[in-house]
Amino acid sequence: MSEDNRIKKIIIVGGGTSGWMSAAALIKLLKDKYCEIHLIESEDIGTVGVGEATIPQIQMFNKLLDLDEDEFVRKTQGTFKLGIQFVNWKQIGQKYFHAFGDVGRDIESIQFYHYWLKLFKLGEAQDLGEYTISGVASDRGKFMRPFDAGNSPLTNIAYAFHFDAGLYARFLREYSEGRGVVRTEGKVVSTQLNSDSGFIESVTLEGGQKIEADFFIDCSGFRGLLIEEALQTGYEDWTHWLPCDRAIAVPCASAPYLTPYTRSTAHSAGWQWRIPLQHRIGNGHVFSSQFMAESEAETILLKNLDGEPLAQPRQLKFTTGKRKKFWNKNCLAIGLASGFMEPLESTSIHLVQSSIARLMTFFPNKHFAQEDIDEFNNQAHFEFDRIRDFLILHYKVTERDDSDFWRYCRNMSIPDTLTQKIEQFKRNGRIFRTSNEMFSDLSWLEVMHGQGIRPEGYHPLVDLMSKEDIANRLESVKRVIDKSVDYMPTHEQFIAENCPAKKMM
Amino acid sequence: MTIKKIVIVGGGAVGWSVAALLRAQFPRELVVIQLIEDSRKDALSVECASSRIHSFHDLIGLQEKICMLDPYTHFGLGVMYEGWSYDSQKYMLAGGYYGASLDGVDFQNIYIKNYLSGEKNDLDDFSLNAVAAKLGRFGHPSSDSQSIYSAIKYGLHFQLDSYADILKSHALALGIDVIIADCTAVSRDNNSGNITSLELDSQHSVMADLYIDCTGEASVLLGDACGVKCASDDMDILCDRVAIGYRLQSSLLPSIAVLTSTADGFFKVIPLKDRDVIVYYFSSDLIRENDIETMLATWGFTHVTIANYRSYRREKFWVNNCLAIGHSGARYCDLLVSPLQSVRDSIVRFLDLFIDFDNVDASRDEFNRLSHIELDNINEVIELHMYASQHHSAVSCRYFSSHSLSSSSAHRLNLFVSNGRHTHCDLSLLTDIEWAAFFIGNKIIPKSYSYDVDFLDGERVRDFLSKLKAVIFESAQKIPKHADYIKSLLK
Structure with missing residues (x-):
């Protein structure tokens, strides 16, 4: 009976990172016999992908595809990433680090950071980053993969990657085509809907070729060729909370040291990313056109490069927000077609990956059960909204008062869910991870603290331990981390030994 | 830091659970905790706890050995549904794992595909817990996570008064102050709404920074004094009485609680060491109290008491400096979710959220929000159980003639019915x-079912399932007989 219900053909519209990630995952999981998988892309349409930064969850995606990590890094000009350095966000001249992985070591089942909070309040603890192996290794330009080292922090090094998104898409295209995905070169010019159900029946390419399928995945980017232009799903605009709506991107020559982290530097009406690849650095200035002219934004970007620019700056326009439904009828939007959030916490690729994972959990048959689609959308909305809150936090909680942009951000109203999280942390240093939320309590802690929130209290049981004992514990955590970092090679050494890429330019 | 004080009003298993946990968790030099044990009787009679009770006992430092020395306390191996939705029905809801995945394909989907293809295996046969329970076997789970026996899950059944005594001696040993008195008056500050003091019939008056209301349905502090009203209840199961009785049984029989729906209500029989206790929720306009007594007598249950029952929840559970735990805040039909489970969850939640006495607003709002979610979830379990029994029970049938499934229950049901999926x-x-x-x-x-089951060869699946069944059966047979195990434990 299941044979008849089976989806027999899937069309992915749009290549680029999200299109090829979807194609690769589908062909791997559905194998080549389950159904046909087609991807339509046009070489005339550029992809938005620039230097791309990721979070550690991407390792799960690589594992799913059985990728050889060294090969993947080599072929994408990749480097390793231990976290994000935020510069000038709380105030000009101030820095903090959002590190991947553990912070310290829990004591008596109470999180380490409560002990740290107590000592920090007394002025007797160092910066939070000093108690994370990612933070200390980043500071010293070191990197290695974790290995089984017993209790040592070297067992738990959490890392992600920086890579060239265009090369990544090419890499996944090879992977997908090799396994049976059919690529069609062409531009979709129209979409045909079923007059009763409103489901998509086919797409027509320039030149008149019509391609039918049971299920459509829209990876066409901002415009949402299927999800919006054909199905008119609607878009929820978040510009009032995340006012940046433009970006200018430019690569520049490498700096002498290969930093194992992404840097985000706040400017007067936005911020600038810095993503180191093996032989160049990706940079971009994300800003609000309401508060800054494009020419000024470009000048600022070019003034703040670590090396000479290697190309003409490229402009991008976007509206932060999300599609009202990610999955509508027989069409699922993935990537920029599903919504856009600025890459402040490197979540773009993760959202693609988690949409794919969720698709496989709710993989449809020809009946397209509405309950499944509803549940998919509920979970996706939840994920988008929580990440949105986390991004707003960076803008809302700041001491900067040097421009209209920052004054706007400080005074803007924010979602209740975020207010509640901030209030809770302010009062008692507690952070509750809402079910399935992507960013952990530690991420929230690092950013809330980094942006300048100082809680009034900490866990009451912390007072059971004497100040001296806590200080000793903190000291020993720090000592162990320092020693472990001594053992690690530099980021450059590690790459040279394992996955050096050819210089492309 | 000044010393703070918490007063718990009302004893019983609820009050003493609260007392034991707070005393175990708050530093004694910083917080004084006093319990005012009143003369009110508990509406509860028996606790049928799932394996989640162990983590609570760990938190308060209560050893299982102490519990098992009690003449009533029994291990619980799961719940058997008999005649819940049709007469010959018999299935177990046992904790722990069912089956195993094959090539990364989830067991539930394998089972369903096989079922739809006509091979209607009994799902119980894939649960080590269920098979062992039905064979009358019991042993503690293995601590070796590689062993199949690590999957065993068990709960504990208590006679309530006796459990209250166990908790009380434990809490006293931890250093709780106790005053035996009834509360006669509550004073509040007109501006802040805070409770300022309690007058006791022992002529004392007590003051505290936080008052915890464990006075049951009377809700002396939260309901009476603070005036927190009951919210309109959306999950009244239409039963208005609960009968409780017991029958002595030989001894040390396997301990499976049995849940049944009848024409006029729902009942659960919960085995303790020396007796079975029956809790029967019924509707007095479908069956008279006398007839219930007669019916229970023919089943051998004596000492039957019948009390009025209604389900309700208050709009808030924590206002100002007054927190309600147990029936003082909400009551629900406790056949499906044990009465003390939500009590334990509430206190743990309170501790998770609480930080200091001067800053409670954020903690309080979050506590109320989560408590409502918890009660919504309990309602969903109850509602879907009634839905399943609607062609078998007049009470359920009547419920659905005037209610439709709540949207969350309907979503859960439809999601499962269409493709076997679950909501978060x-x-x-x-x-x-x-x-x-x-x-x-x-x-x-x-x-x-999920697409990936189709990648598995049908023959291989059948072979896998029959081997799985055999392994579980053989493993269950190697577990000691329940009676032997208990005798050896008590030696």
């Missing part, structure tokens, strides 16, 4: 596989 929710009471066992046990079978 906060504070979920049942795991996905437990929901699946509930639905399948009531013959609610998905129409389809």
Whole structure:
């Protein structure tokens, strides 16, 4: 009976990172016999992908595809990433680090950071980053993969990657085509809907070729060729909370040291990313056109490069927000077609990956059960909204008062869910991870603290331990981390030994 | 830091659970905790706790050995549904795992595909817990996570007064102050709404920074004094009486609680060491109290008491400096979710959220929000159980003639029925596989299953399932007989 219900053909519209990630995952999981998988892309349409930064969850995606990590890094000009350095966000001249992985070591089942909070309040603890192996290794330009080292922090090094998104898409295209995905070169010019159900029946390419399928995945980017232009799903605009709506991107020559982290530097009406690849650095200035002219934004970007620019700056326009439904009828939007959030916490690729994972959990048959689609959308909305809150936090909680942009951000109203999280942390240093939320309590802690929130209290049981004992514990955590970092090679050494890429330019 | 004080009003298993946990968790030099044990009788009679009780006992430092020395306390191996949605029905809702995955394909989907192809295996046969329980076997789970026996899950059954005594001696040993008195008056500050003091019939008056109301349905502090009203209740199961009785039984029989729906209500029989206790919720306009007594007598149950019952929840559970735990805040039909489970969850939640006495607003709002979610989840479990029994029970049938399924229950049901999928929710009471066992046990079978099952060869699946069944059966037979195990434990 299941044979008849089976989806027999899937069309992915749009290549680029999200299109090829979807194609690769589908062909791997559905194998080549389950159904046909087609991807339509046009070489005339550029992809938005620039230097791309990721979070550690991407390792799960690589594992799913059985990728050889060294090969993947080599072929994408990749480097390793231990976290994000935020510069000038709380105030000009101030820095903090959002590190991947553990912070310290829990004591008596109470999180380490409560002990740290107590000592920090007394002025007797160092910066939070000093108690994370990612933070200390980043500071010293070191990197290695974790290995089984017993209790040592070297067992738990959490890392992600920086890579060239265009090369990544090419890499996944090879992977997908090799396994049976059919690529069609062409531009979709129209979409045909079923007059009763409103489901998509086919797409027509320039030149008149019509391609039918049971299920459509829209990876066409901002415009949402299927999800919006054909199905008119609607878009929820978040510009009032995340006012940046433009970006200018430019690569520049490498700096002498290969930093194992992404840097985000706040400017007067936005911020600038810095993503180191093996032989160049990706940079971009994300800003609000309401508060800054494009020419000024470009000048600022070019003034703040670590090396000479290697190309003409490229402009991008976007509206932060999300599609009202990610999955509508027989069409699922993935990537920029599903919504856009600025890459402040490197979540773009993760959202693609988690949409794919969720698709496989709710993989449809020809009946397209509405309950499944509803549940998919509920979970996706939840994920988008929580990440949105986390991004707003960076803008809302700041001491900067040097421009209209920052004054706007400080005074803007924010979602209740975020207010509640901030209030809770302010009062008692507690952070509750809402079910399935992507960013952990530690991420929230690092950013809330980094942006300048100082809680009034900490866990009451912390007072059971004497100040001296806590200080000793903190000291020993720090000592162990320092020693472990001594053992690690530099980021450059590690790459040279394992996955050096050819210089492309 | 000044020393703070918490007063708990009302004893019983609820009050003493609160007392024991707070005393175990708050530093004694910083917080004084006093319990005012009143003369009110508990509405509860028996606790049928799932394996989640162990983590609570760990938190308060209560050893299982101490509990088992009590003449009533018994291990609980799961719940058997008999005649819940049709007469010959018999299935178990046992904790722990069911089956195993094959090539990364989830067991539930394998089972369903095989079921739809006509091979209607009994799902119980894939649960070590259920098979062992039915064979009358019991042993503690193995601590070796590689061993099949690590999957064993068990709960504990208590006679309530006796359990209250166990908790009380434990809390006293931890250093709780106790005053035996009834509360006669509550004073509040007109501006802040805070409770300022309690007058006791012993002529004392007590003051505290936080008052915890464990006075049961009377809700002396939260309801009476603070005026927090009951919210309109959306999950009244239409039973208005609860009968409780017991029958002595030989001794040391396997301990499976049995849940049944009848024409006029629902009942559960909960085995203790020396007796079975019956808790029977019924509707007095469908059956008279006398007839219930007669019926229970023919089943051998004596000492039957019948009390009025209604389900309700208050709009808030924590206002100002007054927190309600147990029936003082909410009451629900406790056949499906044990009465003290939500009590334990509430206190743990309070501790998770609480930080200091001067800053409670954020903690309080979050506590109330989560408590409502928890009660919504309990309602969903109850509602879907009634849904399953609607063609078998007049009470359920009547419920659905005037109510439709809540949207969250309907979503959960439809999601399972169409493709065997599950929804995510906060504070979920049942795991996905437990929901699946509930639905399948009531013959609610998905129409389809996940795509990846089709990658498995049918022959191989049948072989896999029959081997799995055999392994579970053989492993269960190696577990000691329940009676022997208990005798050896008590030696």
